[in-house]
Amino acid sequence: MAEAPRKIVIVGAGAMGCLLAARLALGGAQVTVVDVDAARLATIAREGITLCDDTGTHHARVAAARAADVSGPADVVILMTKGMHSAAAIQSVAHLANGQCLALTLQNGLGNVEAIATVFAPDRILWGVTDFPADLDGPAQVSSHGAGHIWLGGADPVADVHALGVAILLDRNGLNAVVDPQVRVAVWEKVAFNAALNALATITGKPVGGLDCTEGRRIALAVVEETMATAQAHGVPIDRPRLLAKIEHALAHHRGHKPSMLQDRLAGRATEIESINGAIVALADQAGVPVPVTRTLADLVRMGEPRRE
Ligand SMILES: NC(=O)C1=CN([C@@H]2O[C@H](COP(=O)(O)OP(=O)(O)OC[C@H]3O[C@@H](n4cnc5c(N)ncnc54)[C@H](OP(=O)(O)O)[C@@H]3O)[C@@H](O)[C@H]2O)C=CC1
Numbered sequence: 488m489a490e491a492p493r494k495i496v497i498v499g500a501g502a503m504g505c506l507l508a509a510r511l512a513l514g515g516a517q518v519t520v521v522d523v524d525a526a527r528l529a530t531i532a533r534e535g536i537t538l539c540d541d542t543g544t545h546h547a548r549v550a551a552a553r554a555a556d557v558s559g560p561a562d563v564v565i566l567m568t569k570g571m572h573s574a575a576a577i578q579s580v581a582h583l584a585n586g587q588c589l590a591l592t593l594q595n596g597l598g599n600v601e602a603i604a605t606v607f608a609p610d611r612i613l614w615g616v617t618d619f620p621a622d623l624d625g626p627a628q629v630s631s632h633g634a635g636h637i638w639l640g641g642a643d644p645v646a647d648v649h650a651l652g653v654a655i656l657l658d659r660n661g662l663n664a665v666v667d668p669q670v671r672v673a674v675w676e677k678v679a680f681n682a683a684l685n686a687l688a689t690i691t692g693k694p695v696g697g698l699d700c701t702e703g704r705r706i707a708l709a710v711v712e713e714t715m716a717t718a719q720a721h722g723v724p725i726d727r728p729r730l731l732a733k734i735e736h737a738l739a740h741h742r743g744h745k746p747s748m749l750q751d752r753l754a755g756r757a758t759e760i761e762s763i764n765g766a767i768v769a770l771a772d773q774a775g776v777p778v779p780v781t782r783t784l785a786d787l788v789r790m791g792e793p794r795r796e
């Protein structure tokens with residue numbers, strides 16, 4: 488797809504979904520957000536989304552609807568729920584998965600592409616990562632401070648041809664997007680980053696800047712080494728200096744940000760621990776790679792999860 492798509496459906500109108508929706512709508516795209524929270528949808532439909540970023544406060548008009556009420560055709564469906572909701576969320580928009588519609592996930596963790604692939608054909612699925620921080624300040628109010636980027640590509644090489652058009656769409660709306668020919672590596676690097684910082688922030692209750700101490704750095708580095716060994720065993724060559732530079736960037740520039748996993752913990756919601764640390768541990772066990780620190784962080788986060796009745 489050489490031309491940038493314009494009709495966008497964002498599934499999951501939380502912090503990241505609202506950030507993407509506001510930026511795209513402010514740039515002139517037709518954006519509809521979908522969520523399971525009827526009250527949030529009603530607020531967005533009535534008031535639009537308010538975005539506070541380093542350039543000021545912006546109000547974006549965005550359509551909002553329940554999944555079943557969204558009619559196609561759409562150019563792109565962007566999945567932005569938490570990982571444990573991916574399967575249900577993508578099934579809810581299965582009626583849009585026809586014709587030329589693409590699906591993109593910028594979610595953290597592993598397993599989201601597999602959920603999308605139950606609905607979209609392999610040549611329509613894009614994946615990627617973002618280091619934009621986003622915090623919900625109200626049902627339709629999001630803030631994002633500090634620099635951020637998006638890296639994306641085809642989840643399967645047959646989808647690579649569509650990556651440029653979507654990257655152009657995101658990039659021209661201030662979302663600093665590029666096509667990454669090594670997007671699988673980027674996704675794994677982000678998983679390592681989140682396994683270190685998000686889990687540690689959730690356990691300690693500290694925002695990113697609170698992890699910038701000898702102990703925080705020692706634990707984060709151990710998780711990085713373990714995830715690198717796991718990735719290597721699965722044929723994914725993580726770039727160590729680049730990953731460490733991303734962690735340093737977050738420690739320096741996202742100091743006040745509460746990682747999304749900590750936001751979930753503070754709100755009493757389940758976290759993405761299974762698709763981040765849990766997924767690394769499962770893949771490490773398959774390959775016989777020891778990951779004691781990552782496993783311990785996973786167990787500590789699990790101990791704080793809301794009880795399943
Ligand atoms: N926030 C951040 O700074 C960043 C987040 N990410 C990643 O982006 C993804 C989204 O995170 P974030 O925006 O923080 O998450 P949020 O929890 O803020 O938003 C997710 C939204 O999806 C909704 N949802 C749940 N199930 C469904 C469903 N079946 N259909 C439609 N909507 C549903 C949730 O509703 P309810 O609350 O009722 O469950 C919620 O409104 C995650 O993978 C996260 O790790 C990546 C980079 C930065």
Ligand SMILES: CC(C)(CO)C(=O)C(=O)O
Binds near residue numbers: 617621685737741
């Ligand atoms: C914003 C960022 C990159 C840092 O923690 C993130 O991925 C998250 O909050 O989940």
